[in-house]
Amino acid sequence: MEFLLISGMSGAGKSQAMKVMEDMSYYCMDNLPPALLPNFVELCYELRKDIDKVAVVVDIRSGEFFDHLFKGLEELKTRGITYKILFLDAADNVLIKRYKELRRPHPLNPEGSISEGIKEEREMLNEVKKRADYIIDTSNLTLGMLKEEMSNIILKGKKSRNISISVISFGFKHGTLLDGDLIFDVRFIPNPFYIPELREFTGKDQNVKDYVFGWPETNIFISKTIDMLEFLIPHYTREGKTQLILGIGCTGGVHRSVAIANKIAEILTANGHRAAVDHRDNRLK
Structure with missing residues (x-):
């Protein structure tokens, strides 16, 4: 079974990435609570005749993120379940522009500065980014370009042009x-x-x-x-x-x-x- 964990900055395109994975015939789950990650993967393994490719989006919307995520990943490793991590990023000025265009507050700082929320989120996600197998910067990517990039690194095994x-x-x-x-x-x-x-x-x-x-x-x-x-x-x-x-x-x-x-x-x-x-x-x- 192919298992992909998708994470990254809010506004960097995780929802679009999930749609791309669905087009690649992956079974996708958005905003899965990290504590349920091992059980979810185990269930997919039990149903492997019907599900052979899985992608899960996990990010800061899950609240107490790191405590459960890294414990979940360690449990997967203990069970012998392999996985890959895709991290989506974008430049701060691009993220700010996207938030302003959509008139949305940052989830970590809903009543304050978007830039401060982005700064806090980067600190929280630093370890996830370090562990990532693939990093894609979406600052200058259209949806079509993102799909091509993901296809290259996930389906064709090419190295990501990650700059x-x-x-x-x-x-x-x-x-x-x-x-x-x-x-x-x-x-x-x-x-x-x-x-x-x-x-x-x-x-x-x-x-x-x-x-x-x-x-x-x-x-x-x-x-x-x-x-x-x-x-x-x-x-x-x-x-x-x-x-x-x-x-x-x-x-x-x-x-x-x-x-x-x-x-x-x-x-x-x-x-x-x-x-x-x-x-x-x-x-x-």
Whole structure:
């Protein structure tokens, strides 16, 4: 019997993951009290003719989480029952955005700050994450991408691409990108803002891209940046980092940084990485 325990951060996509497992013909149980875990698995083993693949979601909704969960897992081990743990995670800013969009409070801090609830939950789930066999960062994943990732690691046995890369353009005049892991300043490239016929366009438009990439230093910068990232990413992955945020900054965050951020994300994706792009200060359409 294949038994998968799904856990992770609230808002990281555990409900969606359970639906994916159902599509993979797993028998699924959501929010199982950890104290009942051994008995539930034993029951599934007794009915193995009908149930051969099981997935269970266990998280902080269960209240006294750790006392019962780890005791339950130890009991499974004692009984010779093997299991895998899938941990779903996402960046704090993404989780906060999801909570705000759904207008939901954090379950650990329903009357207070969402960020404080997330911080507390991370501390509670730290040991579960350490024990996880698979870690998927859903920060930049659509449901279709999550399904593909889970299929790769669970059905096909491939190693999870467990680092997601966010390439974010911004303007220094609006403040630096506070949560960036690596910040690149591209203000050394001539500014299209001072070209009257380009001012009202953005780095998404072809005429601005032609101007920005018409300078040799732009292409040299991108080449050297990609080389550095290809060196760093495997080392970040090895150390357990699940998200890398790259900040690309120019003066206003509309022209140079937008064009370059798009290009870097495009190259990283073509190289097989999971990369997404966002433009923090691009206000022009």
